[in-house]
Amino acid sequence: MPNCVRIPFEMIRKTLRILWRSLLVLVLFIALYAVSAWSLSHIGIAEENDPDKEITAYILSNGVHTDIVLPVRTADMDWSRDIPFANTTGRDSSTTWVAFGWGDKGFYLETPTWGDLTPRVAFKAMFGLGNSAVHATFHRNLEEGPLCKRMMLSRAQYRRLVTYIRYSFAYDLQGRTQVIRTHAIYGDTDAFYEGVGSYSLFHTCNTWANNALKACGQKACWWTPLDTGILRQYE
Numbered sequence: 001m002p003n004c005v006r007i008p009f010e011m012i013r014k015t016l017r018i019l020w021r022s023l024l025v026l027v028l029f030i031a032l033y034a035v036s037a038w039s040l041s042h043i044g045i046a047e048e049n050d051p052d053k054e055i056t057a058y059i060l061s062n063g064v065h066t067d068i069v070l071p072v073r074t075a076d077m078d079w080s081r082d083i084p085f086a087n088t089t090g091r092d093s094s095t096t097w098v099a100f101g102w103g104d105k106g107f108y109l110e111t112p113t114w115g116d117l118t119p120r121v122a123f124k125a126m127f128g129l130g131n132s133a134v135h136a137t138f139h140r141n142l143e144e145g146p147l148c149k150r151m152m153l154s155r156a157q158y159r160r161l162v163t164y165i166r167y168s169f170a171y172d173l174q175g176r177t178q179v180i181r182t183h184a185i186y187g188d189t190d191a192f193y194e195g196v197g198s199y200s201l202f203h204t205c206n207t208w209a210n211n212a213l214k215a216c217g218q219k220a221c222w223w224t225p226l227d228t229g230i231l232r233q234y235e
Contacts, residue, residue: 033201036223037223037224037225037226037229040221040222040223040224040229041221041222041223041224041226041228041229041232042221042229042232043221043222044219044220044221044222044233045214045219045220045221045222046219047217047218047219048157048217048218050154050156050157050217052154052155052156053152053153053154053157054152054153054154054155055071055074055152055153055154055155055157055158056071056150056151056152056153057069057070057071057150057151057152057153057158057161058097058099058142058144058148058149058150058151059148059149059151059209059213059230059231059234060099060142060147060148061147061148061227061230061231062147063147063227064227065101065103065205065206065227066101066205066206066209066210066227066230066231067099067100067101067135067137067209068099068100068101068161068165068209068212068213069097069098069099069100069139069142070097070098070100070158070161070162070165071096071097071098072095072096072097072098072138074158075155076155076158076159076162077158077159077162079098079136080093082166082169082177083098083136083177083179083191083193085138087179087191088138088185088188088189088190088191089185089188090187090188090189092138092140092188092189094140095138095139095140095189096139096140096141097138097139097140097141097142098136098137098138098139099136099137099138099139100134100135100136100165100168101134101135101136101137101205101208101209102132102133102134102135102168102195102197102199102205102208102209103132103133103135103199103204103205103208104121104124104125104130104131104132104133104198104199105130105131105132105133105180105192105194105195106121106124106125106130106131107121107122107125107130107199108133108135108184108192109133109180109182109184109192110184125199125200126200126201127200127201128198128199128200128203129198130198130199131194131195131198132168132195132196132197132198132199133180133192133193133194133195134165134168134169134177134192134193134194134195135190135191135192135193136190136191136192136193137186137187137189137190138189138190139189146231147231149231149234151218151219151234153216153218157216157217157218158216160215160216160217161212161215161216163215164211164212164215164216165212167196168195168196168197168208169193169194169195169196170193170194170195170196177193177194178193178194179191179192179193180192180193180194201225202225204225204226206224206225206226206227206229206230207223207224207225209227209230210223210224210229210230213230219233219234220233221233
């Protein structure tokens with residue numbers, strides 16, 4: 001008869017103890033993260049008092065992800081130079097608004113639906129192991145509602161916002177944005193660009209948008225990983 005390998009009871013007990021402690025740490029981390037996300041997103045940052053507001057902008061959510069929407073052209077900035085209409089499949093130069101979102105490149109390009117999410121993509125995104133991308137979408141019209149909030153900016157505030165968004169793009173040696181050639185686009189009016197920084201549990205797409213609002217003196221949260229924290233400030 002073959003010899004049976006007996007595992008010492010002490011080794012089994014140590015293994016179970018390690019697994020139990022690991023599970024406890026994971027549960028405590030999730031609980032702390034959830035409490036922090038809820039509490040810090042309820043702490044609002046007041047809007048700057050600037051009477052010379054003349055530029056309209058929007059906060060746009062799809063229920064999960066937040067974009068910052070700006071006019072395609074103003075006296076201070078023509079976004080069609082940095083993100084040409086020709087980079088979209090529709091090439092529609094008559095659109096008047098452009099929405100900017102930032103996030104994990106792998107998540108953007110490899111996860112068209114939640115059903116396509118893989119453990120590898122999720123793990124890299126959660127722990128800041130991947131690259132980032134900027135998603136730019138042109139719009140013809142926007143309508144205010146629960147997921148679309150209007151805000152007014154002064155020219156000085158707008159220029160600060162432009163600077164913040166431009167610093168989120170990665171540029172080539174000629175100083176041009178780097179479009180990502182992919183079929184993972186959402187429609188005829190959007191394109192992806194190489195981004196700067198890494199997505200993580202602590203710096204999400206919504207954290208990026210919230211920081212954009214802080215950069216230009218608008219209402220924002222102390223910190224939020226979710227779109228609900230931002231939208232709550234504009235109810």
